[in-house]
Amino acid sequence: MSTIRKRNDVWHEKMAKNITFIVTKDCQLACKYCYLVGKNEKERMPWNVAKAAIDYILDHENDPNFAYDSVVWDFIGGEPFLEIDLIDRICDYIKTELFRRNHQWFNSYRFSFSTNGINYASDKVQNFIKKNYNHLSIGITIDGTERKHDLNRVYKNSGRGSYQDVVCNIPLWIKQFPHSATKVTISSADIPYIHESVLHLYGLGIHEVNINCVFEDVWQNGDDQLFEEQLMRLADSIIERELYKNFSCSFFNENMGKPLDCKLQNGNWCGAGRMLSIDAEGNFYPCTRFAQYSLRDKEAWIIGNIHDGIDYNKIRPFLTLDRCTQSAPECIDCEVASGCAWCQGENFDAAHTHTVFERSTAICKMHKARVRANNYYWNKLYRKLELDGQREEFEANNAHVKPEIS
Amino acid sequence: MLQYLVILLDDTSVAYCHAENPLKERYLISLNTLKKAILFGMKENLMIQYVYPEYDLPKEYSELIESIDHIKIGHDIKVYNDVTLSSTAGTAILRTTVADFISKQYDIAAMLSQVTRLIICLKDAELFQDEQIEQYKKALSTLSAMVLNLRKSDYQSEVNILTDRLTLKEMHNCGAGDSNITLAPNGKFYLCPAFYYDEKMGISNRLNHHKPSSERSVGDLETGLQIPNPQLLKLDHAPLCRICDAYHCNRCIWLNQKLTWDNNTPSHQQCVLAHLERNAARTLQQQLRAVGLNAGEEIKEIDYLDPFDVREKF
Numbered sequence: 018m019s020t021i022r023k024r025n026d027v028w029h030e031k032m033a034k035n036i037t038f039i040v041t042k043d044c045q046l047a048c049k050y051c052y053l054v055g056k057n058e059k060e061r062m063p064w065n066v067a068k069a070a071i072d073y074i075l076d077h078e079n080d081p082n083f084a085y086d087s088v089v090w091d092f093i094g095g096e097p098f099l100e101i102d103l104i105d106r107i108c109d110y111i112k113t114e115l116f117r118r119n120h121q122w123f124n125s126y127r128f129s130f131s132t133n134g135i136n137y138a139s140d141k142v143q144n145f146i147k148k149n150y151n152h153l154s155i156g157i158t159i160d161g162t163e164r165k166h167d168l169n170r171v172y173k174n175s176g177r178g179s180y181q182d183v184v185c186n187i188p189l190w191i192k193q194f195p196h197s198a199t200k201v202t203i204s205s206a207d208i209p210y211i212h213e214s215v216l217h218l219y220g221l222g223i224h225e226v227n228i229n230c231v232f233e234d235v236w237q238n239g240d241d242q243l244f245e246e247q248l249m250r251l252a253d254s255i256i257e258r259e260l261y262k263n264f265s266c267s268f269f270n271e272n273m274g275k276p277l278d279c280k281l282q283n284g285n286w287c288g289a290g291r292m293l294s295i296d297a298e299g300n301f302y303p304c305t306r307f308a309q310y311s312l313r314d315k316e317a318w319i320i321g322n323i324h325d326g327i328d329y330n331k332i333r334p335f336l337t338l339d340r341c342t343q344s345a346p347e348c349i350d351c352e353v354a355s356g357c358a359w360c361q362g363e364n365f366d367a368a369h370t371h372t373v374f375e376r377s378t379a380i381c382k383m384h385k386a387r388v389r390a391n392n393y394y395w396n397k398l399y400r401k402l403e404l405d406g407q408r409e410e411f412e413a414n415n416a417h418v419k420p421e422i423s
Numbered sequence: 424m425l426q427y428l429v430i431l432l433d434d435t436s437v438a439y440c441h442a443e444n445p446l447k448e449r450y451l452i453s454l455n456t457l458k459k460a461i462l463f464g465m466k467e468n469l470m471i472q473y474v475y476p477e478y479d480l481p482k483e484y485s486e487l488i489e490s491i492d493h494i495k496i497g498h499d500i501k502v503y504n505d506v507t508l509s510s511t512a513g514t515a516i517l518r519t520t521v522a523d524f525i526s527k528q529y530d531i532a533a534m535l536s537q538v539t540r541l542i543i544c545l546k547d548a549e550l551f552q553d554e555q556i557e558q559y560k561k562a563l564s565t566l567s568a569m570v571l572n573l574r575k576s577d578y579q580s581e582v583n584i585l586t587d588r589l590t591l592k593e594m595h596n597c598g599a600g601d602s603n604i605t606l607a608p609n610g611k612f613y614l615c616p617a618f619y620y621d622e623k624m625g626i627s628n629r630l631n632h633h634k635p636s637s638e639r640s641v642g643d644l645e646t647g648l649q650i651p652n653p654q655l656l657k658l659d660h661a662p663l664c665r666i667c668d669a670y671h672c673n674r675c676i677w678l679n680q681k682l683t684w685d686n687n688t689p690s691h692q693q694c695v696l697a698h699l700e701r702n703a704a705r706t707l708q709q710q711l712r713a714v715g716l717n718a719g720e721e722i723k724e725i726d727y728l729d730p731f732d733v734r735e736k737f
């Protein structure tokens with residue numbers, strides 16, 4: 018029996034090609050931390066663009082860029098379920114074409130969604146779920162307690178909080194996808210609510226809570242101390258109530274906060290460039306964060322389109338990225354480097370030149386605070402396990418846990 | 424380390440590298456700016472390379488120009504934009520297209536006996552297609568045969584894309600913004616003349632987005648050099664080039680930013696061309712050795728034309 022819950026592995030994560038359709042740039046909400054600076058109601062993907070994109074991708078089955086065992090077809094927005102009819106048609110076409118072509122991805126595909134959850138119980142979405150159930154990953158974003166959620170996740174016209182309209186769909190979602198995780202994004206104003214929010218999400222029956230601080234340069238003086246305090250309170254609650262047995266939170270990771278070697282641990286953090294994003298006009302991007310609606314200061318990094326195909330020169334920088342080349346000396350020498358994440362899109366947007374090789378360090382002090390709280394958590398947890406006689410079992414169960422970056 | 428200062432004496436100064444100079448109107452550097460530029464070069468211990476326009480400069484410039492050690496591009500070093508048989512010179516630059524390099528390979532080979540060093544620069548490297556690989560190889564072997572013959576008869580013919588690799592033991596690239604910097608007639612610094620042309624032509628600025636227009640300068644004579652992300656111009660920050668042994672390659676950062684949008688990442692075209700040259704140098708090396716001539720350290724056999732295909736994967 019495992020006494021500590023581990024995070025679910027993302028389906029075939031390493032071997033799967035990730036292809037994202039930006040089906041709409043519209044959303045019912047106007048979340049205050051949303052990185053999509055250029056959201057709008059006009060840019061909806063027409064069917065012929067979606068079809069041409071699928072045809073292009075499947076026609077290039079032998080291209081190294083698509084030579085993956087599996088595929089994750091990702092649908093994002095805005096809010097993807099606003100375009101459920103289009104999505105349904107796309108998914109039907111993909112299934113038919115994979116079968117017709119006897120493609121390696123037939124039966125090795127996933128449809129993945131990140132939704133605000135507002136339309137989740139609608140007939141159309143539910144019918145879609147029934148039809149594709151065995152191939153679905155759906156994440157609903159709920160940020161925590163009502164006051165925390167409504168601090169950011171508000172309707173775009175009225176400014177009203179969306180919590181009540183989302184939380185009512187959580188039981189159905191958990192019933193349908195018991196292993197689902199939720200994604201929580203922390204910005205400066207959210208810090209005081211971290212502790213209560215994670216516990217609240219556990220209380221709703223969500224067993225896995227993945228939290229990230231935003232990568233943008235939003236942090237105020239003192240935010241790191243507040244953050245550390247919140248995480249330590251959370252650590253106390255998780256340990257005292259033995260929630261670690263059934264729940265997990267991405268804030269606490271045993272392999273975080275160690276120095277990293279520039280030869281052996283030089284991997285890039287994210288998959289930009291290995292992924293492919295397609296927008297309503299049929300343009301291709303190395304990741305959605307490089308589309309114009311996601312960028313503040315830079316021009317979109319378009320790597321091709323459905324008519325001309327991919328310009329491979331434009332993805333060479335992404336496919337040659339390593340950790341140390343893009344990091345400043347302070348990051349290379351950092352004693353607590355492991356687990357310090359970055360977003361290639363934000364790095365690009367914030368860079369002084371047109372490059373993906375300049376890593377932003379806006380998150381540095383938050384990472385260091387997280388490392389301190391994380392150390393506290395593990396020291397306290399191990400002591401408790403020791404006293405409870407469960408330490409050996411725990412260590413045996415976790416021997417295979419891989420480092421956060423390799 | 425910065426070693427060279429390239430001074431464009433006029434907007435119509437000759438193009439001598441990959442980029443065409445699209446500027447047609449004369450704009451002569453002012454005497455005052457030139458004076459300051461020379462002073463900058465002296466204080467920073469830089470070797471000056473003046474780039475000349477085709478017209479004669481006013482007399483008062485000569486004294487100033489001659490006040491410091493220098494090289495004159497477009498003067499001492501002649502630049503040809505077409506294959507020509509009419510000249511004899513020490514070092515000459517031939518700017519040509521891929522298609523002309525292939526179709527005029529015998530004429531180009533003939534030029535080798537008239538110069539001590541020929542620098543061949545492709546004006547349209549970005550248009551090179553993999554389908555042209557065999558033709559490019561053939562043209563290189565024509566040049567190589569000429570070098571071999573000349574060297575057999577004791578004429579130390581040099582051509583950058585073939586013989587440089589024979590003697591190099593490490594990367595020796597263009598070095599724009601790293602070992603050299605360009606000063607334009609407007610008194611501002613640019614990584615190389617091509618960036619100045621792009622600015623003047625209003626070409627969308629993918630180099631320095633924090634500046635409002637197409638501006639691409641990296642400082643000026645008043646405030647000094649301010650190169651953003653200078654580390655990305657260095658070899659150790661270029662993941663492909665640092666594992667590469669096409670030591671003679673220009674590693675043109677202007678082409679990099681134009682084709683891959685990142686200064687430190689070369690295009691497929693640049694790498695393939697440089698590797699065809701590297702491999703041709705290897706064959707030439709074997710032939711030189713076979714007749715007992717000195718040909719430098721052994722160039723190893725490799726099975727790729729683009730280091731991207733053998734890149735480090737983490």
Ligand code: SF4
Nearest residue numbers: 664667672689694697
């Ligand atoms: S061949 Fe390519 S990798 Fe090698 S130095 Fe030239 S540009 Fe760089």
Ligand code: SF4
Nearest residue numbers: 440597615675676677
């Ligand atoms: S970067 Fe160097 S090689 Fe490229 S055009 Fe400029 S001077 Fe020439």
